Amino acid sequence: MEAHCLAQGKGLSKTFPVKGQKKGTVLHAVSQVDLTIYEGETLALVGESGCGKSTLGRLMLGLLAPDQGQVFFDGQDLAALSPGERRALRRQMQLVFQDTAAALNPRCTIEGVLAEPFRIHRLCPREEIPRRAEALLEEVGLSGELLRRYPHELSGGQRQRVVLARALALRPRLVVCDEPVSALDVSVQAQMLNLLDDLQRAHHLTYLLISHDLSVVRHSAHRVCVMFLGRVCEVGPTRTLFQAPRHPYTRFLLDAVPQPDPTTRSQDRGILTGEIPSPVDPPPGCRFHTRCPYAREKCRQEVPLLRPVGPGQVACHFPLGEERSQ
Numbered sequence: 001m002e003a004h005c006l007a008q009g010k011g012l013s014k015t016f017p018v019k020g021q022k023k024g025t026v027l028h029a030v031s032q033v034d035l036t037i038y039e040g041e042t043l044a045l046v047g048e049s050g051c052g053k054s055t056l057g058r059l060m061l062g063l064l065a066p067d068q069g070q071v072f073f074d075g076q077d078l079a080a081l082s083p084g085e086r087r088a089l090r091r092q093m094q095l096v097f098q099d100t101a102a103a104l105n106p107r108c109t110i111e112g113v114l115a116e117p118f119r120i121h122r123l124c125p126r127e128e129i130p131r132r133a134e135a136l137l138e139e140v141g142l143s144g145e146l147l148r149r150y151p152h153e154l155s156g157g158q159r160q161r162v163v164l165a166r167a168l169a170l171r172p173r174l175v176v177c178d179e180p181v182s183a184l185d186v187s188v189q190a191q192m193l194n195l196l197d198d199l200q201r202a203h204h205l206t207y208l209l210i211s212h213d214l215s216v217v218r219h220s221a222h223r224v225c226v227m228f229l230g231r232v233c234e235v236g237p238t239r240t241l242f243q244a245p246r247h248p249y250t251r252f253l254l255d256a257v258p259q260p261d262p263t264t265r266s267q268d269r270g271i272l273t274g275e276i277p278s279p280v281d282p283p284p285g286c287r288f289h290t291r292c293p294y295a296r297e298k299c300r301q302e303v304p305l306l307r308p309v310g311p312g313q314v315a316c317h318f319p320l321g322e323e324r325s326q
């Protein structure tokens, strides 16, 4: 069966003005990104802090307008929708982010938090709300007793579940999880990731799972998209990407995570040199060339486009595992 493309970004670019610098100075947060998210999958978006993951996530949800490019949800161009159509579509896409303290109103009980989407969107009669809120809590593995409590009376893991429960109230199809577990203890992280998997199966959810940590996504993601300085380096099935990364930057990231199998580690570990370039003045050609041990003249001049390599796609002039004689 052909996979259904649920959300698609085409040629997405986003810059932000930089304060305190010459007028017109901008920061290139996301540059010329194509991204396809298939219905029912978990696509992980990984890369170092500041590479543009959250910005891309917000662009895909229509929460930020791109400078260039288009976003399609279920084939519909977000920019071409009327405000009413956009509101209806927004319900199908939700954002869950790491900072639960900011996401939850401290003066609101958990019941109040969970009642909010039902009230705003008039999803059910008022008297039904407490029962629906309790059902949501149970769905994320929490007891209904927590309804009367306040966010600060819950553990970090419980709060993260409440944020997830609130997102589920609208029965979304796409959930962008922005660093959903990075604030949690390692043991709680695994439980949260398992819960995401269970909810995906139960509700046929599609996730864009954002993380700076590759080891977090290894067991949850079907595919992985690696970003560096606003651009996509590599996209591919998780297993292939972990076993045989084709982009030098992907391999660098993998070398930074503890590998259970030492034979999959590269020989020339720790070879990365050069400073992390600035998104205000990104290097020409391949943005990774100032740090890449394989950089050649072509890399300094030509932007490598994302192209099919093996089962995935790679944006590199000289992908790993290919003849390096050019």
Ligand SMILES: Nc1ncnc2c1ncn2[C@@H]1O[C@H](COP(=O)(O)OP(=O)(O)OP(=O)(O)O)[C@@H](O)[C@H]1O
Binding pocket: 016, 017, 027, 028, 029, 047, 048, 049, 050, 051, 052, 053, 054, 055, 056, 212, 279
């Ligand atoms: N609203 C904004 N105004 C100005 N600059 C911004 C804004 N949002 C993001 N940026 C900048 O854009 C770049 C990409 O930021 P983004 O938050 O998308 O990165 P990220 O990959 O999610 O990082 P992290 O892993 O730290 O969350 C960064 O240099 C950031 O400082």
Ligand code: SF4
Binding pocket: 247, 248, 249, 286, 287, 288, 289, 290, 292, 293, 294, 295, 296, 299, 304, 315, 316, 317, 318, 319
């Ligand atoms: S294009 Fe060149 S500099 Fe960029 S990752 Fe590939 S080999 Fe390295």
Ligand SMILES: [Mg+2]
Binding pocket: 053, 054, 055, 178
């Ligand atoms: Mg982020």
